[in-house]
């Protein structure tokens with residue numbers, strides 16, 4: 281991949297990193313606000329509060345994962361391995377990277393991995 285393209289994806293990823301970092305901060309703040317809110321509540325309010333808190337923490341977890349994925353993609357740009365499938369070493373199509381800038385695998389390997397993941401999930405039930 282040429283330097284201009286790499287720079288293009290670096291900009292997209294940097295922008296996304298910024299957005300998700302803000303979101304993680306927002307979620308954590310919202311969760312903390314709920315914990316800090318120790319006004320008098322009846323039991324119905326309390327359980328609603330617990331549900332909301334759980335939701336916020338889960339959302340935070342997913343955002344944290346996004347941030348980690350973006351971080352790793354930026355690292356691959358620095359290392360010169362960005363845009364190459366980590367499974368079969370074939371270049372990932374630019375169309376796919378435009379849609380999923382954090383993609384680690386090409387479409388073929390991704391679907392195989394997802395299939396294996398799905399089977400693993402079933403096996404653990």
Ligand SMILES: [Zn+2]
Nearest residue numbers: 365368386389
């Ligand atoms: Zn591949």
